[in-house]
Amino acid sequence: MQLARQRLTSLKGVGDKQAEKLARLGLHVVQDLLFHLPLRYQDKTRLHAIAQLLPGQEAQIEGEIVSQHLTQSRNSSLLVSVCDPEGQRLTLRFFHFGFRQAQQFKRGARIRAFGEVRSGPKGLEMVHPVYQLFSEDKRPPLDTTLTPVYPSTEGLGQASLLKLIRQAMALLQQYPLPEGLPQAFLSTWQIPPINQALTTLHQPQPDDDLAALKRFAHPAQKRLILEELLTHQLSMQWLRQQEQTRRAPAIGPSRLVNTLVASLPFALTGAQNRVWEAISQDLQRPHPMQRLVQGDVGSGKTIIAAMAAIQAAEAGLQVAVMAPTEILAEQHRNHFAEWLEPLGIELAWLNGRLKAGEKRDQLARIENGDARIVVGTHALFQQEVTFARLGLVIIDEQHRFGVHQRLALHDKGHQKAGEEDTHPHQLIMTATPIPRTLAMSAYGDLDLSVIDELPPGRQPIDTAVLNQSKREEVMAHLVAQCQQGVQAYWVCPLIEESDQLDAQAAEVTAEQFRQQWPDLRLGLIHGRLKGDDKARIMADFQAHALDLLVATTVIEVGVNVPNASLMIIENAERLGLAQLHQLRGRVGRGAKKSHCVLLYKPPLSETGKARLNIMRETNDGFKIAEEDLKLRGPGEILGTRQTGGLQFRIADLERDQAWLNQAREAAVQLLAQAPDQAEVLHQRWLGEKMGYQHA
Numbered sequence: 001m002q003l004a005r006q007r008l009t010s011l012k013g014v015g016d017k018q019a020e021k022l023a024r025l026g027l028h029v030v031q032d033l034l035f036h037l038p039l040r041y042q043d044k045t046r047l048h049a050i051a052q053l054l055p056g057q058e059a060q061i062e063g064e065i066v067s068q069h070l071t072q073s074r075n076s077s078l079l080v081s082v083c084d085p086e087g088q089r090l091t092l093r094f095f096h097f098g099f100r101q102a103q104q105f106k107r108g109a110r111i112r113a114f115g116e117v118r119s120g121p122k123g124l125e126m127v128h129p130v131y132q133l134f135s136e137d138k139r140p141p142l143d144t145t146l147t148p149v150y151p152s153t154e155g156l157g158q159a160s161l162l163k164l165i166r167q168a169m170a171l172l173q174q175y176p177l178p179e180g181l182p183q184a185f186l187s188t189w190q191i192p193p194i195n196q197a198l199t200t201l202h203q204p205q206p207d208d209d210l211a212a213l214k215r216f217a218h219p220a221q222k223r224l225i226l227e228e229l230l231t232h233q234l235s236m237q238w239l240r241q242q243e244q245t246r247r248a249p250a251i252g253p254s255r256l257v258n259t260l261v262a263s264l265p266f267a268l269t270g271a272q273n274r275v276w277e278a279i280s281q282d283l284q285r286p287h288p289m290q291r292l293v294q295g296d297v298g299s300g301k302t303i304i305a306a307m308a309a310i311q312a313a314e315a316g317l318q319v320a321v322m323a324p325t326e327i328l329a330e331q332h333r334n335h336f337a338e339w340l341e342p343l344g345i346e347l348a349w350l351n352g353r354l355k356a357g358e359k360r361d362q363l364a365r366i367e368n369g370d371a372r373i374v375v376g377t378h379a380l381f382q383q384e385v386t387f388a389r390l391g392l393v394i395i396d397e398q399h400r401f402g403v404h405q406r407l408a409l410h411d412k413g414h415q416k417a418g419e420e421d422t423h424p425h426q427l428i429m430t431a432t433p434i435p436r437t438l439a440m441s442a443y444g445d446l447d448l449s450v451i452d453e454l455p456p457g458r459q460p461i462d463t464a465v466l467n468q469s470k471r472e473e474v475m476a477h478l479v480a481q482c483q484q485g486v487q488a489y490w491v492c493p494l495i496e497e498s499d500q501l502d503a504q505a506a507e508v509t510a511e512q513f514r515q516q517w518p519d520l521r522l523g524l525i526h527g528r529l530k531g532d533d534k535a536r537i538m539a540d541f542q543a544h545a546l547d548l549l550v551a552t553t554v555i556e557v558g559v560n561v562p563n564a565s566l567m568i569i570e571n572a573e574r575l576g577l578a579q580l581h582q583l584r585g586r587v588g589r590g591a592k593k594s595h596c597v598l599l600y601k602p603p604l605s606e607t608g609k610a611r612l613n614i615m616r617e618t619n620d621g622f623k624i625a626e627e628d629l630k631l632r633g634p635g636e637i638l639g640t641r642q643t644g645g646l647q648f649r650i651a652d653l654e655r656d657q658a659w660l661n662q663a664r665e666a667a668v669q670l671l672a673q674a675p676d677q678a679e680v681l682h683q684r685w686l687g688e689k690m691g692y693q694h695a
């Protein structure tokens, strides 16, 4: 019998209704239940003294009922006061209770209760504890082991889940699961076989190391964590292998790239050269490039993208360059036009706001192949866009896009050219530095290049953190600077989750400047402006026809005005570190010394203070990302990528970072040496998910 196939409705007590609830937890077959792992454990093996309890703690107490009464409010609650043998008191509070239940709590009766301690109006309380009443001579024994607590859903209590898992475990004894890891792994890592590990996790025995289990440091837990991480790595290696069996046009080395490089007013940095070398090599292979280029803000990724585009265009292929915002797409269009048009390479341009006629014209040039380079926003992957011969897809600031959007563009390039099935090369760029271990997990299917050097002459940005109360002074200081030729940004970040309010905050600030300093050349930019207006304002700022740009976070990514050297960010405490770093990265792009002021609204929490201090202490995006990871956890940092299959059942990328490398190496080994076991793991953990990733 295969537990992987046996429906849950074959278990006792599971009808259609119950099955529906279980399905909400992703539980469909018996094996799913076995891998529905405890989130944590309750410890009812001992009693706590009331005197030692702290709010927030989960505890078990025992004592004598000294009183009970109903509160007088409209929805009265039942309060039961318990006194432990040391004479300390605690209140049990019930909001819902029946008459009979209330009657049970007789004065002098003995009670044992388990629950979370919190501070109530008159000292410590437990709300709706699990409890047992007993008489002096029939004191129930304490539990001898931990009670697992499972992820649950509405209408499905722990008790029902426990019952079902008990049935599943009984089936497991009869029909053990196949082992997915070679014996050698088990001995090296000192972890138990799968069936034993599952038994320990679901039904820990008194002689198991319960303390380790509570800390998620038990070998049985390590077994499952490693297995899950390893399987995740496996799936990415599969993806990679699969990609490598696909064909892509081999794009020979380019002459025009050298022409461009020779014409630049600067020399490429060592890091840029190294990364370019890797990309150029990738393009020459007959399989799709899958490369992620990470480089801190200002490290010079755009020119690298342009070089790749030239290599493809020179070979007669088309290139799609996608940016997450219109402002950035517009700026790329300008840069690319400046670099590529002198080389005789034609550009097309797509955004959501083109007029019908203009759009038809651009689409036609893309379809007949005249336009080699197509720059745009996500408008690029709409149905109506047909490429003649797409050979390379470049995605800038990829963390701002969803996985689906990336896949959609990838699919566009998948075309039948006669018998041959070819896919475009992919170059993905991001300025969000991700700590290396995390990057390997999130982007294990991609090759990784890092531009780890800034162009010479850049000076670190000085950052000050100031109370909002200094706002007027900061404004005056900014104006004085502008009068001496400095260009500045004033950023009013998202106040609410609303474009409109956000734009208003920027409008109000712009108005304040205009009233007090009518001579200041000021531009206002936000998401609600028309595309043409945005483009005009950005161009004016670029040309130094404006001194100050008051903006929302629409300028967060990519914007490049090297002369700007002062950045003010309001409500800095509300933004993530990565976002602050991105915003701040709009300055410090030229040779001028740059400054950044972070204004915050007090009171700041301890973490809030710590976060802003990191911004003051370092300009290094990788360090900032490491700290961000510590403060916020990996989910937020990876953002949309998470929906691409990074939801772990037991592993926690932060807690388990130390094992990522081992899991990765083991996955390579397993795939080479024991593909059958690899298949077992794949079936166990991924099932349908692989299909999604292949989409």
Ligand code: ADP
Binding pocket: 266, 267, 268, 269, 272, 295, 296, 297, 298, 299, 300, 301, 302, 303, 431, 455, 456, 558, 560, 562, 589
């Ligand atoms: P990002 O990596 O943030 O996308 P950009 O590509 O916008 O950075 O580059 C930032 C600025 O640095 C641009 O003005 C660009 O022309 C310039 N730049 C790029 N490479 C070099 C280099 N090797 N030396 C000097 N300036 C460079």
Ligand code: MG
Binding pocket: 301, 302, 396, 558
């Ligand atoms: Mg950029």
